[in-house]
Amino acid sequence: MQRSVIFELIRYCLVLIALFFAMIPVFWMISMAFKPIAEWTASGADLTWWPKAPTLDNFRFIFGQNTNALIVELERTAGRAILASLLSSVIGTLIAMVVGTSAAYGLSRYNYGKNLPLALIQLRLFPPLAVMIPVMIMWTFLNLVDTWWGLSLIYGIVTLPFSFWLMKTYFDEMPKEIEEAALVEGCSRFRVFTRITLPMMAGPLASSALLVFILNWSDYLIALMLTTREWVTIPVYMASLSSSMTGQLYGAKAALGLIAAIPPVIFGIAIQKHLVRGLTFGALKQ
């Protein structure tokens, strides 16, 4: 008994240490987001772990309101970047989910598209940069550069492997008796898919969509290559937040980083149970 109490204590200590390291960077960004400009780069003895004079100025600033401390004029406000991120991630998720789900169903039930699993794994495996030049040329040719729909299209393609593989494992697991009964009753095949299978898959569809959304929302590289001004997404916009007068706008960037971090963390925790399956391409189910 004595031994197990000690063991539990050690476990708690170790878990708390892990938690400490996991949280330090997050804590520092949150703290920075509420610091007034004077505390941004304070170092050594002046370094403040918790803002001495907490302020919302950083948030006001990135949304274009005048603040006392920051007299830099922003060409574009963060609202626009948030809109760009939101729009392209949502539409990209929609594309990936619609195309991926129907292809997964076609393969799982009708055995079409047997090349897709490997092709899509390869798509995921390749560094996006290795096809960036042709994509940039194609996007320029199709007038898709720096548009929300152009960004949505590439997001839909890039996350297609995830929606396809996730839904494929769910369809493969789903018992087929109900569908078969409906087919015998004379229900058309397409109606079986849309009216019977999809409603039964509402849970998996929702969690897959959230995972795909997180992945799209997290992109930096593609938006860096394919947007220039109008539709830059949050990460690209954040990286550009600096001025010739004050240099890096530490607090403003942290405020925006905090806003960007919130949706994926909430969604990620909500779909915890599906994360393993989603991120291992269905190789592992929880």
Add this chain to the structure above:
Amino acid sequence: MSNVDDTAKPVASGTVEKTDSHFHAYGKNRLGLYLTLPAQILVLFIALFPLLMQLYISLTDWTPLTGVRWPQAYQLWSGLANYADLLDDDRFYGALWRTFFIIIVAVPIEFFLGLAMALLFMDEFPAKRLFYSALLVPMMIVPAVAGYMFFLLFQSGGPINQLLSLALGTKVAISWLSDPDLALAAVIISDIWQWTPLMFLILLAGLLGVPSEQLKAATLLGASPWQRFLTILLPKIKAIMVIALAIRTIELFKIFDTLYIMTAGGPGVATETISVFIFKITTQELVWGYVAALALLILFTLSVIAGLAMYFLQRKKREVAA
């Protein structure tokens, strides 16, 4: 018309193999073709044209600055010169080596930390779910934002030096991101921070899949925790370990976001990985013929690896399921 079996017959459940059952019941139907078509088109759209185009461009000295449109790139035909240059490019080898160095250092550390955490979380303890969720947070942070977090942490007047000062009792003012070796270390630390949770998540799922009766039986028979780990847990999660390691290796090979925000590949080329190298020569030096050759080389190598890995994954999947 091949779809004569349009009026599908249900198959007696239980007696027939599952994989066979849907085959008979659904038959070959056009619907399957229509449903998979959009995906096929998108894959072709993103694979075929880019591939052919890169192949073409890679045999020329074409750049977007030449004033020639890319279909006329043959005017700048250079044969295999780009490929020859590539094999002779020290900057390329440097980037390749640094990418592998990051993989070799970060993946094992992430693996063992993740495994240790997973072992801690195998039994129930108060507030376990809360700790579990909190420990997964790093992997959900947008990588570019994580890069910025570490950029802040590693400032010479930043909190990491402050903590070190407190721990060591003297004033520490290391300029992490402007020292070539330390910048690489900082990049690796940020990756470990962000992706150890993924290892933890995958390995814990594997460990929890091991039947608890076996563990209990072993405990009753007097097996030490270490023996239980070696003889029961390890063999059962070997396949999952391979998957976890493979996923991290593949993703780290592509490392860009965090690193680029932290150091932009610098100082000099100290943290320039393959992705950063491609990005820079694409956007700054604009030698697109050369980039195309490099991209094709990478695509080709990875395709071969993918084929092998896929084969392996399928086999492991069957083992995990069994």
